[in-house]
Structures are given as C-alpha cells and as structure tokens.
Amino acid sequence: MAFLDIKNVSKSYEKLTVLHDINIAVEEGEFLVLVGPSGCGKSTLLNMIAGLEEITSGSMTIKGQEMNGVHPSKRNIAMVFQSYALYPNMTVADNIAFGLEMHGVPKAERLKAVQDVSGMLQIEPLLDRKPSQLSGGQRQRVAMGRALVRNPDVFLFDEPLSNLDAKLRVDMRTEIKKLHQDLGSTIVYVTHDQIEAMTLSTRIAVMNGGHIQQLGTPKEIYDNPANIFVASFMGSPSMNIFPAIIREIESNLVGVEISIGAGAETKVLKFAPGTRINLQNFKDRKVLLGIRPEAITDPDGADKAAQIIELIDNTVEVTEPAGSDTYVISRLGGQEAVARMRADVIVTPGEKAVFALNMDRVVIFDPQTEERIN
Amino acid sequence: MSSYSKPDMTSRVQNILPKIVLSPSLFLILIFVYGFILFSAALSFTDSRILPSYDFVGFSNYIKLFGLRHWSIALTNLFIFGALYIVICTCIGLSLAIFLDQKIRGEGFLRPIYLYPMALSFIVTGTAWKWFLDPGIGLEHTMHQLGWESFEFNWIKDRNMAIYTVVIAAVWQTSGFVMSMFLAGLRGIDNQLLKAAQIDGASNFNLYRRIIIPQLRPAFLSAFVILSHLAIKSYDLIVALTNGGPGRATEVPSTFMYSYTFARNQMGIGASSAVIMLLTIASVIVPYLYAELKENKNG
Amino acid sequence: MASITQDTAINTGRITRALIYLFLFLFALYYLLPFGIMVLNSVKPLDEILSGNMVAFPDRWTIEPWLKAWSTAQVGIEPTGLAPYFWNSIKVVIPAVIISTLLGAFNGYILTKWRFKGDTILFGLMLFSCFIPFQIVLIPMARILGITGLAGSTSGLIFVHIVYGIGFTTLYFRNYYKAIPNELIMAAQIDGAGFFRIFYRIMLPVSGPIIVVCVIWQFTNIWNDFLFGASFTDFDSQPMTVALNNLVSSSTGVKEYNVHFAGAIIAALPTLLVYVLAGRYFVRGLMAGSVKG
Numbered sequence: 001m002a003f004l005d006i007k008n009v010s011k012s013y014e015k016l017t018v019l020h021d022i023n024i025a026v027e028e029g030e031f032l033v034l035v036g037p038s039g040c041g042k043s044t045l046l047n048m049i050a051g052l053e054e055i056t057s058g059s060m061t062i063k064g065q066e067m068n069g070v071h072p073s074k075r076n077i078a079m080v081f082q083s084y085a086l087y088p089n090m091t092v093a094d095n096i097a098f099g100l101e102m103h104g105v106p107k108a109e110r111l112k113a114v115q116d117v118s119g120m121l122q123i124e125p126l127l128d129r130k131p132s133q134l135s136g137g138q139r140q141r142v143a144m145g146r147a148l149v150r151n152p153d154v155f156l157f158d159e160p161l162s163n164l165d166a167k168l169r170v171d172m173r174t175e176i177k178k179l180h181q182d183l184g185s186t187i188v189y190v191t192h193d194q195i196e197a198m199t200l201s202t203r204i205a206v207m208n209g210g211h212i213q214q215l216g217t218p219k220e221i222y223d224n225p226a227n228i229f230v231a232s233f234m235g236s237p238s239m240n241i242f243p244a245i246i247r248e249i250e251s252n253l254v255g256v257e258i259s260i261g262a263g264a265e266t267k268v269l270k271f272a273p274g275t276r277i278n279l280q281n282f283k284d285r286k287v288l289l290g291i292r293p294e295a296i297t298d299p300d301g302a303d304k305a306a307q308i309i310e311l312i313d314n315t316v317e318v319t320e321p322a323g324s325d326t327y328v329i330s331r332l333g334g335q336e337a338v339a340r341m342r343a344d345v346i347v348t349p350g351e352k353a354v355f356a357l358n359m360d361r362v363v364i365f366d367p368q369t370e371e372r373i374n
Numbered sequence: 375m376s377s378y379s380k381p382d383m384t385s386r387v388q389n390i391l392p393k394i395v396l397s398p399s400l401f402l403i404l405i406f407v408y409g410f411i412l413f414s415a416a417l418s419f420t421d422s423r424i425l426p427s428y429d430f431v432g433f434s435n436y437i438k439l440f441g442l443r444h445w446s447i448a449l450t451n452l453f454i455f456g457a458l459y460i461v462i463c464t465c466i467g468l469s470l471a472i473f474l475d476q477k478i479r480g481e482g483f484l485r486p487i488y489l490y491p492m493a494l495s496f497i498v499t500g501t502a503w504k505w506f507l508d509p510g511i512g513l514e515h516t517m518h519q520l521g522w523e524s525f526e527f528n529w530i531k532d533r534n535m536a537i538y539t540v541v542i543a544a545v546w547q548t549s550g551f552v553m554s555m556f557l558a559g560l561r562g563i564d565n566q567l568l569k570a571a572q573i574d575g576a577s578n579f580n581l582y583r584r585i586i587i588p589q590l591r592p593a594f595l596s597a598f599v600i601l602s603h604l605a606i607k608s609y610d611l612i613v614a615l616t617n618g619g620p621g622r623a624t625e626v627p628s629t630f631m632y633s634y635t636f637a638r639n640q641m642g643i644g645a646s647s648a649v650i651m652l653l654t655i656a657s658v659i660v661p662y663l664y665a666e667l668k669e670n671k672n673g
Numbered sequence: 674m675a676s677i678t679q680d681t682a683i684n685t686g687r688i689t690r691a692l693i694y695l696f697l698f699l700f701a702l703y704y705l706l707p708f709g710i711m712v713l714n715s716v717k718p719l720d721e722i723l724s725g726n727m728v729a730f731p732d733r734w735t736i737e738p739w740l741k742a743w744s745t746a747q748v749g750i751e752p753t754g755l756a757p758y759f760w761n762s763i764k765v766v767i768p769a770v771i772i773s774t775l776l777g778a779f780n781g782y783i784l785t786k787w788r789f790k791g792d793t794i795l796f797g798l799m800l801f802s803c804f805i806p807f808q809i810v811l812i813p814m815a816r817i818l819g820i821t822g823l824a825g826s827t828s829g830l831i832f833v834h835i836v837y838g839i840g841f842t843t844l845y846f847r848n849y850y851k852a853i854p855n856e857l858i859m860a861a862q863i864d865g866a867g868f869f870r871i872f873y874r875i876m877l878p879v880s881g882p883i884i885v886v887c888v889i890w891q892f893t894n895i896w897n898d899f900l901f902g903a904s905f906t907d908f909d910s911q912p913m914t915v916a917l918n919n920l921v922s923s924s925t926g927v928k929e930y931n932v933h934f935a936g937a938i939i940a941a942l943p944t945l946l947v948y949v950l951a952g953r954y955f956v957r958g959l960m961a962g963s964v965k966g
Contacts, residue, residue, distance in 0.1 A: 071384035073865035089878035102865030392787035493948035495897035519726035
C-alpha cells in the first residue's frame with residue numbers, strides 16, 4: 001500500500017459531483033502536483049486529503065491508516081494556504097509554534113523547534129513581527145515554517161505562490177524544490193500554473209472536470225499527452241493543434257496531409273518510423289495533429305538527432321522576438337501555428353520562410369474522443 | 375463506498391459544538407420572537423380584554439379595528455408622517471452628503487454635529503422640541519420678545535398641524551444618520567469613473583444626475599428600509615412630544631396599540647393592531663432581506 | 674480659479690462653494706439649536722426662562738436645576754430626583770450589553786465559519802427580529818414576565834433587551850467575520866485548535882473594532898429604550914427614559930422647565946459621551962450592517 005493512497009474517491013454536493021472516482025497512490029518522498037484549470041476539483045481533492053472536506057465515497061489512507069472521518073489535526077499533515085492564513089494577532093514565532101502548542105508540546109521544545117525552522121528558512125529576524133508587517137515573500141516563508149515545524153507525514157500546498165509577483169515566484173519555486181530535495185518529505189501541491197507543475201514535481205496529475213486526465217512524470221505528461229486537454233494545458237506557448245488527414249504513402253510508410261498557408265496548397269508529411277497508427281481505422285480520415293512550438297524550427301536549428309525532419313515553405317505572418325528565442329507564426333492546417341526559432345533567425349512577416357518540422361515529436365488525436373491515437 | 379467510516383470523536387465533537395452554542399440564541403429567538411408573534415396573532419382572533427381569553431371570535435377584532443375612527447386617524451397619521459419623514463430625511467441626507475463631499479473644510483467638525491441627535495433618546499428629543507415649539511415659551515415667544523410681534527408658530531397646539539411637528543423632530547433626529555449612509559456611498563464611488571465622465575464633458579449637475587446618484591441605489595434602498603421601519607415603530611417620540619395629542623391628532627398605530635391594550639383593556643383589538651403593524655413592516659423588510667440573503671448564500 | 678488637485682474629481686466655482694458652506698452652516702444650526710438652547714436654559718433660574726427669551730444668556734448662572742433634577746425632583750410620587758433611575762439604567766445596560774454582544778459574537782462566528790445546512794434561513798430569522806414592531810411581543814412578554822416573577826424588576830428588563838438585541842449583534846459579527854478568510858480557520862483546525870480555542874485565540878483578538886461598534890450600538894439602544902422600560906417595570910425599577918418622561922409630563926405644580934432640561938441632558942449624557950468618544954466607529958459599524966451590495 002502506498003504512503004498516501006487515494007482509492008476510488010468521489011465528492012459530491014447534493015446533486016453536483018465535483019470529483020469522479022479518483023485513484024492516486026503517492027509514495028513516500030514523492031512530490032505530486034495536482035494541476036488544472038480553476039474548478040477542476042484539485043483544491044477540493046487537497047482539502048479532502050487534509051480532512052477539511054468530507055469524502056463522499058472511496059477511501060484514503062496515510063501510512064496504511066484509514067483517514068476517512070479523521071479530524072484534520074489527527075492526520076499528521078501540514079498545509080500551506082494560498083492566502084498563507086497567518087494568524088494576524090500573533091507574532092511570527094507564535095504563528096509557527098501554535099500547532100505545537102495545540103498538540104501539547106512543552107514550551108522549551110517549541111522554542112527550539114521555532115529556532116530550527118526559522119534558521120532553515122532564514123526568518124530569524126522576523127520572529128517578533130506581526131504578519132501585517134511582512135512582505136508577501138516573507139509571509140510565504142512563515143507559512144512554510146508553520147508547516148515544517150510540525151514535521152508532518154504529508155505536506156499540502158494550496159497554490160502557495162499565486163499571490164507573489166513573477167520574480168519572487170520563481171525564487172520561491174526553487175526554494176521549495178530545494179527543501180523537498182533536502183528533507184525528502186512527501187508533498188501534494190496544487191497549482192494552476194503548468195510551469196510550476198513541470199519544474200517542481202516528481203509526478204503530475206492533470207485534472208479537468210473532476211477527472212484525472214493523466215497521471216505521470218513531467219516528461220511523460222509533456223511528451224506523451226494522453227489527450228488534447230493535457231496537450232494544450234501543459235506547455236507554453238501551448239502545443240499547436242490543427243486538422244490533418246492520415247495518408248498511406250506506400251506500404252509501411254504512413255504520412256499526414258496538411259494544408260499550408262492561407263491557400264489550398266497541401267503537403268503530405270512522413271511520420272517517423274515507429275509511429276504507430278491504426279491504419280484500418282484512420283486511413284484517409286481527418287485527425288488532429290499536435291506539434292509543440294519547439295519542434296517547428298528554422299532548418300539550421302532543427303534537432304540533429306531527429307529521425308525525420310520535414311521542410312515546409314510557408315508565409316510568415318508575425319514574428320515575436322522573445323529575447324532567447326524568436327516565435328514565428330505561420331498558418332498550418334488553416335490555423336495559426338507557432339514555431340520557436342533561434343533568436344537571430346532572419347525572417348520577415350509577409351515573406352516566405354522554410355520551417356523544419358521534427359516528425360519524431362508529432363502526436364495525433366482522434367477528433368471525436370480527443371484521445372491520443374499514436 | 376463500503377470503506378466509508380464514521381467520523382472520529384474529535385470530528386464529531388467539532389461538528390456538534392457550533393450547533394450547541396448557537397441553540398440558546400436560536401431558542402430565545404424562536405420562542406420570544408416567533409412564538410410570541412403567533413401568540414399575539416392568536417389573541418387577535420379572540421375576545422381578550424384585560425386578560426387573554428381563548429374564545430375565538432374570527433375576524434371581528436379586525437372588523438372592529440377598521441371601524442374605529444381612532445384607528446383610521448392613527449393610520450392616516452402614520453401615512454402622512456411616514457411619507458414626509460422618509461422623503462425629507464432622504465432629501466436632506468442626500469443633499470448634506472453631496473455638499474459635504476466637496477472637499478469641505480471643517481468636515482470633521484460638521485459631521486458630528488449632524489450626527490449627534492441620533493445618540494439621543496427620543497424622549498430627550500421630544501422634551502427638547504416640545505418646549506422649543508411651545509408657542510407660550512419657545513420659538514414663538516422668543517420671536518415676540520425679540521420684537522417680531524406677528525410671528526406665529528403654534529403647530530404643536532394645532533390639531534391639523536401637530537403631526538408635522540412630529541415630522542420636524544423625527545427628521546432632526548435621523549437625517550444626519552441618513553447623511554452618513556449616503557456619504558459612505560459617495561466615498562465608495564470610483565474617482566476614475568468621475569474623471570472619465572468629466573473628460574466626456576459632463577457638467578457637475580449631469581455628473582450627479584447621470585453617474586453618481588444612480589450608483590447610490592444600495593444606499594437609497596437601505597435608507598428606505600431603515601426609515602420606513604423606524605417610522606412604523608416610532609412610539610417614544612410621540613409619547614414625549616405630543617402624547618398623541620392635542621386630542622388624538624397625533625395618534626399613530628404604535629400609541630393606539632399601547633393605549634387599547636394596557637389603558638383601555640381591549641387586548642384583542644390591541645393585538646390585531648399589532649398584527650397589522652407587523653404585516654406592514656414585513657411587506658417592506660422581507661423582500662429586502664430575501665434579496666440580501668440570497669446574495670449571501672453563495673458567498 | 675479652481676485648482677486641480679489630485680483627488681477631487683469635482684470642481685466647483687467660488688459662488689457655488691459659498692452657497693454650499695451657507696447651506697451646511699444653516700443645517701449645523703438646525704441640529705445644534707434645540708439641544709444647545711436646552712443646555713443654555715438648564716443653567717437659568719425659572720423666572721428668567723418664563724420672562725426672557727430662550728436664546729438669551731442667563732443673567733444669573735445656576736446649577737440648582739441640575740442638582741434638583743439629580744436628587745430632589747418629584748418623579749412620580751417620590752421626590753427622589755433622577756439618580757435612582759439613572760442607576761437602574763446602568764444596572765440594566767451593562768449586563769444586557771455584555772451578554773447580547775457575547776451571544777452575537779458566537780452566533781456570527783458559527784454562521785460564517787461553521788456553516789451548516791439551513792444556516793442562512795436561521796440567520797434570516799434572527800435578522801428579521803431586528804425589524805419587528807415590539808408591540809407584537811408586548812402582550813405575551815408581559816404575561817411571561819408576570820408568570821416567572823420577573824415583571825417589575827431590572828432582571829426582567831435585562832432579559833428582554835438581551836433577547837431583542839441578539840438579531841443586531843449577530844448581524845454585526847456575522848458581517849465582520851465574513852471578511853475573515855476561512856483559510857485561517859482551516860489552518861487552525863489543522864494545527865489542532867478546536868471550536869472554542871479558534872474563537873478566543875484567533876477570532877476574538879481581531880474583533881476589537883466590531884466589539885466597539887456592537888457595544889456602542891447596544892448601549893445606545895438599551896439606554897434610550899422607552900417602550901420596554903415603560904411596559905415591564907414598576908416605579909422602583911424603571912429606567913432613566915421612563916423616569917424622565919414622568920418628570921417632564923407630570924402635571925402637578927409649576928412646570929420647572931430648567932429642571933426638565935437638566936434632567937433631559939443628564940439622560941442624554943451617557944450616550945453622548947459614548948458617541949463623542951467612539952462615534953466614528955459607530956457610524957462605520959452601522960455602515961457595515963446596512964449598506965452593502
């Protein structure tokens with residue numbers, strides 16, 4: 001049995017079901033990120049792990065112990081909230097020590113624990129201040145201190161970085177990752193930010209509409225999305241997805257036909273060997289082709305290790321220099337497609353340029369079910 | 375489904391405690407507000423006189439009530455008083471708020487002056503105004519002393535005008551409070567919006583008429599609800615200012631109820647007049663509360 | 674001429690401004706006059722009031738009317754002055770304010786942080802109780818107080834004020850606690866604090882402003898109450914307002930206006946004092962209770 005085991009868990013409010021049959025097994029030391037758009041049920045799931053919301057059906061265990069109906073304070077968990085939820089009337093030190101006090105830890109021990117934690121988080125100078133006197137980043141650290149001091153079995157984070165400005169968010173992200181590496185603690189972390197999910201996690205559960213869409217390592221999720229939702233939710237700029245038609249070029253050589261530019265021009269692109277497609281079902285049928293921006297480059301920037309690179313002449317519509325790269329927008333399959341080229345590439349809007357498509361990285365979806373088919 | 379287990383002890387205690395702590399208040403409210411309302415309503419259908427009786431007489435108390443000239447005077451007075459009180463308080467309150475919102479020097483000094491009457495008891499207000507309006511000793515007397523011999527202001531002694539003196543005193547007491555409600559509303563309006571309207575070329579007058587006053591809708595609504603229920607409940611002021619007189623000229627339902635129940639020992643009729651008062655207030659308050667709470671339910 | 678300041682969106686001309694000041698000044702006079710003149714005349718001998726005009730300063734200043742109103746004036750049948758009734762009011766106000774505020778605080782805490790099915794309806798029932806005309810409860814309340822032996826006592830009056838104060842105090846605390854993030858309660862639960870501990874360790878310490886508002890509101894309302902005082906007390910237990918009304922409207926003997934005025938001011942002093950000391954919070958709290966959305 002896993003360290004934190006969530007089995008067939010559902011949640012409904014009267015007639016509305018917000019979580020459907022969730023199954024996740026979190027191993028000790030794992031950093032699981034629940035990611036999805038707002039309203040997908042990720043925070044509800046986290047609150048259920050914390051015991052702040054009841055489980056409608058299913059079971060949840062921590063270290064093999066049944067958690068259904070167990071009061072939050074008895075689960076040996078700690079939680080960091082989006083608003084930090086620091087007690088406004090208490091000093092930082094009292095905030096950190098409050099949980100220990102409630103659990104009857106003697107004062108001397110509490111003081112020592114506060115010292116240790118504040119040293120680790122470098123917040124010793126703040127210990128006598130009130131939360132209102134702290135900056136957003138400092139509050140964030142205190143909230144983490146309050147969680148750390150409890151030495152819980154599982155840490156729960158509810159969008160802890162979403163109230164910070166962009167730069168601080170990146171810094172704190174690194175710090176959380178470092179803490180996880182140093183302490184080896186088990187973490188369940190909720191965010192709507194797919195970059196946070198990618199950078200922090202050992203595993204990601206992508207959620208939407210109360211269902212887990214895909215559960216896997218960041219690489220699996222990114223490279224092999226299970227469906228269109230996962231493909232387009234993860235990654236920034238998001239994956240290009242446009243209509244195409246499966247063609248059998250010759251036996252054992254399958255390709256895909258796409259329209260190029262604004263006109264009627266089409267081209268058949270070869271799939272890399274090893275791309276498995278059920279030809280019987282999909283031959284000459286319309287599918288959705290997904291390809292990430294970094295798999296469309298200028299010819300010189302193309303991945304040298306790729307098995308098949310297809311070159312396309314297409315009209316450049318817009319260029320967006322982003323410093324490290326230049327995003328070049330053209331039209332494929334009748335839709336805008338973003339290509340990620342080198343910063344110094346010379347392309348001009350309105351003129352033709354050569355685009356290199358890395359066919360190893362192409363994914364194909366059934367337009368009806370939106371599930372992946374290759 | 376099968377693995378669902380019962381909440382542990384802590385959870386159960388924590389679930390039940392709030393309900394236990396809430397229950398005394400709830401009990402008091404249910405018995406002493408709603409139970410009593412039902413009791414009074416029941417009495418209004420009986421022939422109770424000095425003591426409650428449980429002989430039901432149908433609607434005869436209500437029929438008697440609406441046949442009484444005394445009651446129709448009380449209703450007419452309430453209507454005159456209520457309408458003038460609400461309209462004048464709103465007008466004065468809104469004007470003062472708008473003018474006070476013009477970056478007035480001394481606002482901090484003026485505001486408490488406008489507001490302090492609401493800290494007073496209606497009995498004190500009544501005492502002050504009764505004397506101020508008394509022609510023999512108050513304003514009229516003073517004007518005569520100061521040399522304005524023809525000055526006449528004897529409304530408080532005049533059967534036809536006495537109800538308006540109640541309006542004057544009541545407006546004096548509450549209009550400052552209405553002012554502060556509107557002022558809070560005005561201060562809550564986004565200044566950028568006003569700047570945008572000015573750039574669009576709106577004059578000050580149009581700015582208020584088209585942009586600002588429409589945004590004060592919630593303040594208007596709250597003022598109306600508060601003033602109307604105060605009007606229907608007002609009792610002390612009339613007792614202290616005119617005691618219903620001269621004659622019955624300033625009798626209102628609240629004084630009517632009191633005198634019929636406790637002085638004239640007509641409890642059944644007194645109860646039915648109280649029921650009418652409650653229904654009148656409820657017709658204003660219930661829709662308001664319903665709207666407010668519906669909004670809150672999701673919050 | 675109108676200089677452009679940072680925050681004034683509306684600029685007015687010089688003449689308009691002068692008119693505005695005049696308007697505001699006249700209304701200040703309207704609010705000040707009746708009470709101000711009453712103060713002035715409470716330190717005048719009676720003959721000066723009857724013969725002179727009311728805005729004149731006294732020729733002879735005297736505190737005699739005040740002393741008389743306080744300790745020797747005829748209230749009802751006894752020449753006790755208002756003093757015993759002042760203490761009656763104090764005896765009623767203090768416990769009634771404390772208990773109703775405490776109940777309101779708990780109710781507000783429960784209705785916002787420990788929500789359960791049907792709580793909105795319960796709150797609606799409590800809220801409606803603020804608005805009922807008290808005439809509807811007079812008869813049964815008089816009966817109950819009579820049966821329980823509380824009629825004609827300050828304890829009975831205390832009880833009545835607690836019951837009909839719960840609606841307002843609950844409203845204030847509920848609106849205030851609503852703005853306190855629920856996450857704070859969740860964090861405290863995870864930390865192991867229970868229902869009462871969360872209340873006094875986390876909610877109460879941040880409730881200062883609303884406690885002030887609630888106490889001022891309850892104090893003013895209960896102190897100024899007349900209807901309940903007149904209905905449920907006897908001569909020994911009646912509160913200040915009822916005694917004042919008896920003093921002012923007694924028809925025996927010469928009307929001692931200066932004594933009446935002094936008595937009225939004494940009756941008004943506690944609430945005025947509270948208002949002067951904490952009026953700003955009072956208004957703010959009333960806003961929180963009534964103006965929103």
